[in-house]
Amino acid sequence: MPNEIRKDYILDRWVIIASERAKRPTDYSGRPSERTEAKTCPFCPGNERKTPPAVLLYLPSDGGIKRAKDSDGERVKNWLVRCIPNLYPALSPRNSISLVEDDLHRRSDGVGAHEVLIESPNHDEHPSNGRLEQIELVVQAYLDRLKGLSKWEYVSIFRNHGKEAGASLSHAHSQIMATPMVPERISDELAACRSWLEKKDACPYCEIIEAERSSPRFIFENESFIAFAPWASVYPFEFWLLPKKHQHTLLQLDERGKRDFSRALRMCFGSLATILNDPPYSYGFHIAPTRGQHECFHWHLEVYPKLSIQAGFENSTGMFINVTPPEVAAQSLRESLPRI
Ligand SMILES: [Zn+2]
Ligand SMILES: [Zn+2]
Ligand SMILES: [Zn+2]
Incomplete structure (x- = not known):
């Protein structure tokens, strides 16, 4: 078949x-x-x-x-x-x-x-x-x-x-x-960006960046990128990486942006491997769909360490239980960033 x-x-x-x-x-x-x-x-x-x-x-x-x-x-x-x-x-x-x-x-x-x-x-x-x-x-x-x-x-x-x-x-x-x-997750995020833009004339992710920079969930930043543990982290030690400038797709990265993104990856994953002994994880990019006008979207990378098991409650409700508060996760990730 x-x-x-x-x-x-x-x-x-x-x-x-x-x-x-x-x-x-x-x-x-x-x-x-x-x-x-x-x-x-x-x-x-x-x-x-x-x-x-x-x-x-x-x-x-x-x-x-x-x-x-x-x-x-x-x-x-x-x-x-x-x-x-x-x-x-x-x-x-x-x-x-x-x-x-x-x-x-x-x-x-x-x-x-x-x-x-x-x-x-x-x-x-x-x-x-x-x-x-x-x-x-x-x-x-x-x-x-x-x-x-x-x-x-x-x-x-x-x-x-x-x-x-x-x-x-x-x-x-x-x-x-x-x-x-x-895919549904992308169209949901895109619809949320559109309606935020209509109501507040702003990008929600740009506002999230400003808010989380000075929060206990902050992990790392350089000139072009920021990493933090999201407020409603689904998974223990989940973190997101976002370009600080509003960009709807990865294709907008310039040379400096590519370098800063690579460095941010090396820093955050280095820290994750140190504190949790190289744990299994998945990551995925959320970027604007290839066709159409989606400039309101703000691309990002979501990282999901695999430390817990999704079972009956999660699978049947789509609601999650996370036993590690993002503030605790961010603090250890922040404190174990490698020196490179
Ligand atoms: Zn934005
Ligand atoms: Zn090989
Ligand atoms: Zn996303």
Whole structure:
């Protein structure tokens, strides 16, 4: 069965039914141990043949980088960053899209893109311990793929770290999914930004930044970015990173902004790894949808450490219990920022 996207009977909530992913051997049983040996890791240099041809490669060139791609029969070596189609995509590029069935059963074909961004040739070079110049390349690659996939309605860039957070391979990587509709969380945030703008003639996130800068939830700032634990943190040690200037998409980052963002990532994830012994976590960017006028949106990165288990109450109500107050989380994150 091909992948499809189904809408809830009555809610504006879409679910990817990833039948094509069901063949993925490691999914429910017989997971390999998290610490994949470099010899067998398909993302480590030398094993490029175990993966599909790269859609984007950064190669070293005169102290800078050069962009390249693999061809079908050949895999380029000596890369710094490598972006490949997911071997087991939840969404795949096809052309047709149909919204059919009846009022209760709405669906569309599972079209879109699902890519893996291998962040470094070094198996263990993560945002928590990586070299700044390497993290800057990862940020640049996010921008390039966001641009490259802009024919889709929405591009989600996210990272799962650690087996408990859903990473089936431990090599440093992010994922990118392009979807044929705007996901509910994004359209909810966008609608909230619009109505705030209409009522108060301001961006709520710009106001949040001003308020949290001097609050007990503040964690870190540099010239272009701020990090804080949100007021109603859903997860213990959740934090958000926002550009201080109003920007609706990552694509508005200038060179200084990219550097400051990379540094903010390195600082915050360094601290998180120190205080919680490299915990599993996920992060995801919230950016404006690719089509239409969404300048009222303010892009940000949301980070969700995976320290608690969602169960009956959370799953059945959409309401959460967080046992670590954001003020407590922010204080430890603030006090353990690395010196770099
Ligand atoms: Zn590896
Ligand atoms: Zn704003
Ligand atoms: Zn958000």
